[in-house]
Amino acid sequence: MDFFNRQNNSLYAEDCSVTELASTYGTPLYVYSRATIERHWHAFDQAAKDMKHLICYAVKASSNIAILNVLARLGSGFDIVSKGELARVLKAGGDPAKVVFSGVGKKAEEIAYALEKGIHCFNVESEAELSRINEVAASMNMPASISMRVNPDVDAGTHPYISTGLKDNKFGIPIDHAVEIYQKAAAMSHLVVKGVDCHIGSQLTEVQPFLDALDRVLVLVDKLATVGIKLSHIDVGGGLGVPYQGETPPHPSEYAKAIADKMQGYDLELIYEPGRAIMANAGILVTEVEFLKTNQDKHFAIVDAAMNDLIRPALYQAWQEIVPVELNHSATTQNYDVVGPVCETGDFLGKNRDLAITAGDLLAVRSAGAYGFTMSSNYNSRPRVAEIMVDGEQSHLIRQRESIESLWQGEAVLP
Ligand SMILES: Cc1ncc(COP(=O)(O)O)c(C=O)c1O
Numbered sequence: 001m002d003f004f005n006r007q008n009n010s011l012y013a014e015d016c017s018v019t020e021l022a023s024t025y026g027t028p029l030y031v032y033s034r035a036t037i038e039r040h041w042h043a044f045d046q047a048a049k050d051m052k053h054l055i056c057y058a059v060k061a062s063s064n065i066a067i068l069n070v071l072a073r074l075g076s077g078f079d080i081v082s083k084g085e086l087a088r089v090l091k092a093g094g095d096p097a098k099v100v101f102s103g104v105g106k107k108a109e110e111i112a113y114a115l116e117k118g119i120h121c122f123n124v125e126s127e128a129e130l131s132r133i134n135e136v137a138a139s140m141n142m143p144a145s146i147s148m149r150v151n152p153d154v155d156a157g158t159h160p161y162i163s164t165g166l167k168d169n170k171f172g173i174p175i176d177h178a179v180e181i182y183q184k185a186a187a188m189s190h191l192v193v194k195g196v197d198c199h200i201g202s203q204l205t206e207v208q209p210f211l212d213a214l215d216r217v218l219v220l221v222d223k224l225a226t227v228g229i230k231l232s233h234i235d236v237g238g239g240l241g242v243p244y245q246g247e248t249p250p251h252p253s254e255y256a257k258a259i260a261d262k263m264q265g266y267d268l269e270l271i272y273e274p275g276r277a278i279m280a281n282a283g284i285l286v287t288e289v290e291f292l293k294t295n296q297d298k299h300f301a302i303v304d305a306a307m308n309d310l311i312r313p314a315l316y317q318a319w320q321e322i323v324p325v326e327l328n329h330s331a332t333t334q335n336y337d338v339v340g341p342v343c344e345t346g347d348f349l350g351k352n353r354d355l356a357i358t359a360g361d362l363l364a365v366r367s368a369g370a371y372g373f374t375m376s377s378n379y380n381s382r383p384r385v386a387e388i389m390v391d392g393e394q395s396h397l398i399r400q401r402e403s404i405e406s407l408w409q410g411e412a413v414l415p
């Protein structure tokens with residue numbers, strides 16, 4: 001489900017005409033829907049309502065302060081991977097006590113900041129990191145709550161760049177060594193062992209790998225209990241996929257319920273870390289066609305958005321639907337590669353798309369709300385684009401387009 005609808009020939013985002021949004025705010029433009037974000041979040045929340053649970057939205061999917069604020073107002077928790085993400089959550093009014101801190105390379109300074117702000121727990125990915133957290137906590141004379149991220153060696157069946165739960169991946173500790181590592185953690189002076197965490201990959205379209213991973217984690221929970229380590233929560237990570245190109249992932253409520261059902265009988269708080277499932281289909285990228293061009297037999301639609309604005313197609317060969325904002329009845333349909341102005345052959349938003357368009361038309365790249373703006377860059381000295389949020393008939397600018405001057409902020413020439 002998403003917030004797009006076509007009224008006659010025109011695309012609307014909730015009750016806002018996309019053409020009007022583009023003319024008000026310019027292009028390229030990210031457009032998000034508040035109602036969709038809230039609906040997706042509630043689907044997780046409702047499905048787990050009979051259990052003690054916490055939804056920790058994965059901030060990396062989309063970290064605009066307004067988006068984090070919408071979620072914070074719902075009572076959401078947050079999954080962060082850096083000091084910067086924690087600072088954003090706090091700025092947005094998020095509760096630090098509902099924050100989990102993931103990531104394989106936390107710096108001492110980041111650990112200290114998170115401890116000072118009082119986060120829920122660190123999701124620890126190695127023995128070396130355990131020692132570092134213990135040292136920082138000791139130096140601050142504070143306890144640090146931790147959860148070990150275990151790698152269950154389950155094939156998530158997703159793109160190799162976004163699969164994280166195989167033993168060849170850099171994430172987590174091997175589940176077979178986990179008991180031993182938990183015992184070391186329990187013996188450290190300033191650590192409080194709270195939970196276990198497991199995230200096997202992103203854009204999973206089946207529920208079964210999640211359940212297989214959870215089975216392995218629950219075996220570990222039982223084993224830990226036999227050596228006197230009683231956990232208070234289990235964090236199942238994120239990773240639920242969305243339909244980009246006809247995939248049929250389970251609905252968030254179905255996925256969240258399947259997991260919650262498996263946890264019946266365990267006195268553990270259940271933590272989910274969804275990112276994409278909340279944001280991907282709550283956002284679009286609107287772009288204008290600058291030129292149409294034909295090289296021999298190949299047709300190109302050159303648009304004003306590029307790989308620096310949305311890198312998923314270039315990086316993962318990801319397919320995202322591209323639709324005209326206004327149906328153009330006077331143009332003939334051609335097969336286009338939709339490409340940006342960046343000087344890279346890999347700069348495309350979509351290949352082989354049948355579109356009836358002329359220069360000046362607007363296109364919308366769908367499912368762009370997750371890992372869109374957050375993965376954008378200034379490559380080719382292109383300012384980052386504006387972001388807006390629609391809320392019924394209202395639209396709000398939630399991030400200004402960057403100015404050219406801001407591109408060299410912090411740089412200086414030699415004296
Ligand atoms: C530890 C962790 N949690 C949550 C997520 C969010 O994943 P997704 O956006 O696939 O739900 C990720 C990214 O894959 C992650 O690495």
Ligand SMILES: N[C@@H](CCCC[NH3+])C(=O)O
Nearest residue numbers: 060162202203312370371
């Ligand atoms: N950036 C990836 C997902 C990475 C998930 C982060 N662990 C994507 O766009 O699909």
